Amino acid sequence: MKESINLLITGPLGHIGSRFIHAMNSNNRINKIVLIDNFSTLRYPSLFNLPANTHFKFIEGDILTFDFEEILKDIDVVLHLAAMTDAANSFEHEELVMKVNFEGTRRVAQACAKANVKMIFLSTTSVYGTQEEIVNEDCSLDQLNPQSPYAKTKLMAENFLVDLATRETGFKFTICRFGTIFGTSVGMRFHTAINKFIWQAVMDQPITVWKTALHQKRPYLSLSDAVRALFFIIEQNTFFNQIYNVVSLNISVNDIINEIKKYVPDTKIEFVESKIMNQLSYHVENKKFIDLGFTFTGALSEIEETVKLLKEANSSKNIQV
Ligand SMILES: NC(=O)c1ccc[n+]([C@@H]2O[C@H](COP(=O)([O-])OP(=O)(O)OC[C@H]3O[C@@H](n4cnc5c(N)ncnc54)[C@H](O)[C@@H]3O)[C@@H](O)[C@H]2O)c1
Structure with a gap:
């Protein structure tokens, strides 16, 4: 090349x-x-x-x-x-x-x-x-x-x-x-698991968890x-x-919620139905990509940046709606 x-x-x-x-x-x-x-x-x-x-x-x-x-x-x-x-x-x-x-x-x-x-x-x-x-x-x-x-x-x-x-x-x-x-980007979206949970927690909404999913690893x-x-x-x-x-890590929804609680301690959970919740827990190996010479360094603690980005959007707790 x-x-x-x-x-x-x-x-x-x-x-x-x-x-x-x-x-x-x-x-x-x-x-x-x-x-x-x-x-x-x-x-x-x-x-x-x-x-x-x-x-x-x-x-x-x-x-x-x-x-x-x-x-x-x-x-x-x-x-x-x-x-x-x-x-x-x-x-x-x-x-x-x-x-x-x-x-x-x-x-x-x-x-x-x-x-x-x-x-x-x-x-x-x-x-x-x-x-x-x-x-x-x-x-x-x-x-x-x-x-x-x-x-x-x-x-x-x-x-x-x-x-x-x-x-x-x-x-x-x-x-x-x-x-x-x-993780954060200028074009980021909030429709996938971790980002959506952070959005819900920061915006005082209960985190919506699929009924079977709390302890399943993904x-x-x-x-x-x-x-x-x-x-x-x-x-x-x-x-x-x-x-x-x-893949950086395989973790459960419970692990994610515990991490979010470090930044939003009063986070609540609501269990909901979903059409894609009948999978069991699974762990996806990343060895083949590591064997190419790549090193994964990503950590769940990076969610702090997403919390920070959103926090000011809900800082006025005394406005009732
Ligand atoms: N975000 C994730 O968690 C995730 C996980 C696994 C794989 N992926 C894959 O990575 C890729 C990028 O994901 P993302 O999260 O950035 O997606 P995204 O939805 O944030 O962005 C997709 C982009 O594609 C553009 N687009 C959609 N249809 C198009 C079309 N017909 N012609 C031209 N542009 C079009 C959209 O305008 C948008 O800018 C996708 O293929 C996705 O399936 C994403």
């Missing part, structure tokens, strides 16, 4: 992408970044005050219709983040989720294969949905049991990439099964590890057509 790297990111304005693009500094080998987002989640502020040391080019575009051919001529790696990401709500929008997460990824992958451009695809540890206690990437396909349309479409997209690489032998990809993200990924992992893959050129679990 040549010295400086030209990158294209789909869905760069979201929770993960916005932290990544704002983390660019002069030590990175990435020289130019093309950003393509359709503003479906309206995160305009993610484009404000981007680091001046990198050449950015923003294009308002949709992965379902954008013609990638011309632009990929000058690109080394595509970081494909664009997706419909709200797993719990994906039951209500199955068709659209299938379109964006599967058809969209198929379009991006085919364009990469045609242009000889490497691709990073962000999948999810929700593809496991399994009843084994410890799971890793060697799980056979019939052991994977995604519980939501979101996770199903991610698994379908993974399979498409693997299959495409057997037909288009020049196609190089890395699939990352990310744990649920926690895989999580700090945003700092997530961004370091993406730089690692791009700069170390680790494109071996492999799938990696990218």
Whole structure:
């Protein structure tokens, strides 16, 4: 690979992408970044005050219709983040989720294969949905049991990439099964477990926990590890057509609530029903990614930053509504 790297990111304005693009500094080998987002989640502020040391080019575009051919001529790696990401709500929008997460990824992958451009695809540890206690990437396909349309479409997209690489032998990809993200970014969202719990606690709402979930372990990924992992893959050129679990820690909802209580001591819990709560506890191994040379350093204590960001939004406790 040549010295400086030209990158294209789909869905760069979201929770993960916005932290990544704002983390660019002069030590990175990435020289130019093309950003393509359709503003479906309206995160305009993610484009404000981007680091001046990198050449950015923003294009308002949709992965379902954008013609990638011309632009990929000058690109080394595509970081494909664009997706419909709200797993719990994906039951209500199955068709659209299938379109964006599967058809969209198929379009991006085919364009990469045609242009000889490497691709990073962000999948999810929700593809496991399994009843084994410890799971890793060697799980056979019939052991994977995604519980939501979101996770199903991610698994379908993974399979498409693997299959495409057997037909288009020049196609190089890395699939990352990310744990649920926690941590702050300018385009951050609050619909996934840890961030949502922090929001509820700080806003004096009870934390809504799925009835069966309090002591079940799940895989999580700090945003700092997530961004370091993406730089690692791009700069170390680790494109071996492999799938990696990218997970900082496996913890229970109870562990998360205990951490939140350090900052919001009067946090309350309310148990609720959910369509995706019939999974058992599981632990996702991250050894395969560590064996590539990556070190996970993310810790749950990073949630203090999220609490701090929100605290002033509910500092006037004597206003009754
Ligand atoms: N956040 C997590 O906990 C988590 C965990 C595992 C995997 N992932 C995956 O990582 C990726 C990024 O996640 P995120 O949390 O930053 O998501 P996000 O929802 O915060 O951001 C997604 C971005 O994609 C854009 N987008 C959506 N549809 C598009 C389309 N058709 N064309 C162009 N742009 C489009 C949105 O406008 C948004 O800016 C996703 O693929 C997600 O599935 C996220």
